[in-house]
Amino acid sequence: MMCGMALYKKTVNGNVYWYLREMARVDGKPKMVSERYLGSAKDIEKLLDAKEAVSVPERTKHLGFGDSAAVWGILARLDVAGIIEGVVGPRRKDAGASVGTYLALAALNRVVAPTSKLGFADWWKTAAADRFTKIPASVLDHRRFWDAMHALSLEQLAVVEERIALAMVAEFNLDISALALDMTNFATYIDSANESAPIAQRGNAKQKRTDLRLIGLGLVITRDGGIPLLAHAYPGNKPDVTQFPVMIDALGARHLKLAETAGAPGDPEVTVVFDAGQNSTTNFSCVTDTHLAFVGSIPPSHVTDLLQLPATDRAIVDGDRFGGLTAAETRRVVYGTERRVILTHSPTLHEKQVAGFTQTLTKAQAKLAKLTETLARGKTRR
Structure with a gap:
């Protein structure tokens, strides 16, 4: 026997009343098994209002979860x-x-x-x-x-950091056979009059927040996923170029200890990543002497001839991973040693730079136009 529920309407003396019928197929024929009177539309509305009054709370509070x-x-x-x-x-x-x-x-x-x-x-x-x-x-x-x-000293902080890194390696099966070292700084909102945090200082903010105090930070991260494992903090007013050897020594020793404790097979492959802010003959010699792999950055003004290369000299790097990024490879003497040099071009970055330049140019032109108008009126202040 197959059953089904359906609403049924009856009109009596021009008034509409509703019923809930249960229908079933008996001996191959549809038959009404039961019928419940629901009332008029008004009656049904009252029933729903009464139900909502019981189930809906008087007030709610939305909390992040x-x-x-x-x-x-x-x-x-x-x-x-x-x-x-x-x-x-x-x-x-x-x-x-x-x-x-x-x-x-x-x-x-x-x-x-x-x-x-x-x-x-x-x-x-x-x-x-x-x-x-x-x-x-x-x-x-x-x-x-x-x-x-x-309650946590700097020495204890280093121990905590290493133990958490080991827990991450074990819990998430992180591959630490290939790591990268990078340096950056970040702005803080520590008050300028607060003398309890001497590590936060004014410096060259990479976030362009010259109004805020900075903390410098060197990181050891996994090559796969960029997951930070170890860190080395330093005052924000210390130029990266002076902190580079310190970071290499401090983090280099700690990452080897981490790999040994974690039981990583062989010596992990470490790549030091740095930008033009760390460039100096001393730093290039330092990283070369460590026998670590490294990727640096040199200003375009140091290789102006490469900027003259036609776009056809560049090839797509990896369309699936990097889209339209193209590159051309050559060799140049950089800080006293012949090195591998790669020129890259990103269409995405190019578009953003053009948009930014256009915006800056438009603002400058507006200021010049206003200045020209003021000079034309001859009402400038001396």
């Missing part, structure tokens, strides 16, 4: 808080949370919605993270974060 849960899940898988506590010691009895937990929460915030430690508790109230971390906003005073950061 997915991003916080995803990041916290990764931190938990790597046992970041536990690793930190294993280095700095157990939690104080009067502390709302352990040092490891506070620093893990700081990392969570940096990934999801970077804010100051002063504003952390307010941000925490906008997320649902307290549901799965079991950490209330009441213990997230900014001073607790500062205490946690002060």
Whole structure:
């Protein structure tokens, strides 16, 4: 017997009434098995309103969940808080949370919605993270974060970093047979009058934020995926060119230790990546003496003849991976040694540069036009 439900309309004295009928096929013929009276359209509306009044809450609150849960899940898988506590010691009895937990929460915030430690508790109230971390906003005073950061010395920080890197290698099966070293800096919002963070200094900001204090950073990253493993921080007012040898020595030794501890087969292949900011005869000699592979950058003004090459001299590098990127390879003497030199051209970057140049040119022309108009009126100030 096959059954089905359907709405059925009856009109009585010009009024429409609705019924819910259950139909079934009995002995091969359709037959009504049951019928329920629903009432008029108004009656049905009242029933729905009553149901919604019971099921719909009086008010709702929207909290962020997915991003916080995803990041916290990764931190938990790597046992970041536990690793930190294993280095700095157990939690104080009067502390709302352990040092490891506070620093893990700081990392969570940096990934999801970077804010100051002063504003952390307010941000925490906008997320649902307290549901799965079991950490209330009441213990997230900014001073607790500062205490946690002060509890970790630079030497302990290096140990924590290496242990987390080992956990990442083990948990995600990272390939550390090929690594890259890179240098950069990033702007911070540390107040100019704050003397508690001497590493944050004014310098040549790669983000063009000349109004903010900078921190320099050298990184060891996996060649596959660019996952950072080890870091070396330095004051933002130190030119990259002076920090380059220090970074090579510091991170070079640490990455070899990491590879040995992780049980990587053979010596990992390391490529040092640097831009023109690190260029000097001393630095080129330094990286050459380490026998590490390296990729650097030289200003176009040093190889003006290469800029005259016709586009037909360049070939597509890898259409699937890099689109229309083309390159031409040759050899040149760079900082006293003949080296392999590759000239590249990116259509995408070219279009962006043209757009940026056009925008700058338009602004300059507008200013010149305004100046010309002012001079023509003869009303300039002396």
